[in-house]
Each structure stands twice: as C-alpha cells, then as structure tokens.
Amino acid sequence: MRGTIITKTLTAASFAMLLSAGAASADGDVEKGEKFFKKCKQCHSLEEGKKKIGPSLYQIVGRKAGTQPKFKYSKSYVEAGEKGLDWTPENLIAYLENPKKWLAAFLEVKKAKSKMVVKYKKQKDRENVVAYLESLQKAE
Numbered sequence: 041m042r043g044t045i046i047t048k049t050l051t052a053a054s055f056a057m058l059l060s061a062g063a064a065s066a067d068g069d070v071e072k073g074e075k076f077f078k079k080c081k082q083c084h085s086l087e088e089g090k091k092k093i094g095p096s097l098y099q100i101v102g103r104k105a106g107t108q109p110k111f112k113y114s115k116s117y118v119e120a121g122e123k124g125l126d127w128t129p130e131n132l133i134a135y136l137e138n139p140k141k142w143l144a145a146f147l148e149v150k151k152a153k154s155k156m157v158v159k160y161k162k163q164k165d166r167e168n169v170v171a172y173l174e175s176l177q178k179a180e
C-alpha cells in the first residue's frame with residue numbers, strides 16, 4: 041500500500057519537472073494560438089494604437105511594458121517598463137499564468153497593481169498564443 045503512494049508521488053514529481061523543462065521555449069502551435077487569442081480579443085486589439093479595455097497588442101513581442109501611448113496603465117506596468125521589462129516570449133508566457141503575481145515578483149514588491157485579472161493556467165495555451173503573436177510580427 042505504502043509503495044503505491046510513493047510511486048505515485050514520484051511520477052507526479054517527474055511530470056512537473058518535464059513541464060517546467062518545456063517552459064523555456066516558445067515553440068507553440070500558431071493555429072491553436074490564433075484560436076486561443078479569441079479570449080484576449082474581448083480586451084485587446086491587434087491594431088496599432090487601438091485600445092479596448094486593455095492596451096493594443098500590436099507588436100507586443102519585444103515591446104517595453106507599459107508603453108502604449110494613450111493607454112492608462114496601472115502604475116506597476118509603467119514601473120516594470122522603467123525597470124527594463126521587455127515582453128520577450130519567455131516573459132509573456134510566464135506573465136500570462138498570473139499577471140499580478142508575476143509583476144509583483146518582477147518588481148520585487150509584495151503586491152503589484154494589474155487590471156488584467158485573468159489567468160491562463162495551461163502552459164501549452166500560453167505557448168501557443170505567444171507563438172501566434174510572434175508569427176504576426178514575422179509576417180510583416
């Protein structure tokens with residue numbers, strides 16, 4: 041009986057390691073990412089300068105955080121940008137899991153402000169959507 045429990049724990053641990061090992065690469069599925077982006081679309085446009093509830097995500101990959109003109113960001117985003125935060129694929133993938141928490145960690149503060157309250161738990165979904173955003177810029 042005990043033996044089974046230990047085996048199960050070990051399997052879960054190695055599975056978690058596999059998942060985090062995949063975290064470094066942004067090689068998601070562009071088509072799946074495009075579908076997934078529908079979730080972002082309620083709040084984000086891909087048109088240059090067009091704000092919705094959130095800032096435009098036109099050329100977001102590589103952009104400095106909190107820098108869309110005319111968009112009124114929470115101050116944590118502006119501070120993160122000033123502290124050197126660029127939206128690299130790796131940063132985007134990590135941020136989308138829990139925007140508020142990730143920003144707080146980046147700024148090394150207890151709490152960050154974020155009006156983006158959604159969280160995307162699945163690593164694959166995040167990789168796919170970032171791959172999609174990247175593909176838009178490569179096409180230009």
Ligand code: HEC
Nearest residue numbers: 079080083093094095105106107113114153154155156158
């Ligand atoms: C319910 C609305 C909502 C949804 C859904 C949403 N966002 Fe956001 N997002 C926001 C808001 C609002 C901000 C600005 C946050 C602030 O200033 O506090 C933001 C900020 C961002 C930023 C920072 C932009 C910058 O210029 O620094 C990125 C990147 C981002 N969102 C990506 C995404 C992606 C990708 C998705 C879908 C997977 C998504 N968001 C879904 C509302 C949303």
